[in-house]
Amino acid sequence: MNSSSESYVLLADYHVMLFPTYWKGEGFPGVIIDAFVAGLPVIASDWNMNRDIVLEDRTGVLISINDSEALAKSMKQVIEEKERWAIMAENSIKEAEAFHLDAIWPKIKHLLIHE
Secondary structure, three states, X not given: OOHHHHHHHHHOOOOOEEEOOOOOOOOOOHHHHHHHHOOOOEEEEOOOOHXXXXXXXXXXXXXXXXXXXXXXXXXXXXXXXXXXXXXXXXXXXXXXXXXXHHHHHHHHHHHHOOO
């Protein structure tokens, strides 16, 4: 097993990924895609590109920046609403496929290759 595969196996032992960032330099959060591959829905701050990746109530939830109450509420929901979060986990795995090279390459190759 390579280190990437091992990482996904380790991540899959969890129920959700927390990503309450508000770091100014945060760009495209590839760690969210890693969570999706491992079947983890994400609780993320509504910051930079997170809204473009985390689909509200489909692959996770977005919380306001620095909103510790919303973070705590969402974490509690993971425990109390297991079925809802299990559905989001399944959706996350499906959503990860949209970021696979086979899905992205046809959309971007014209930007990189001048034929």
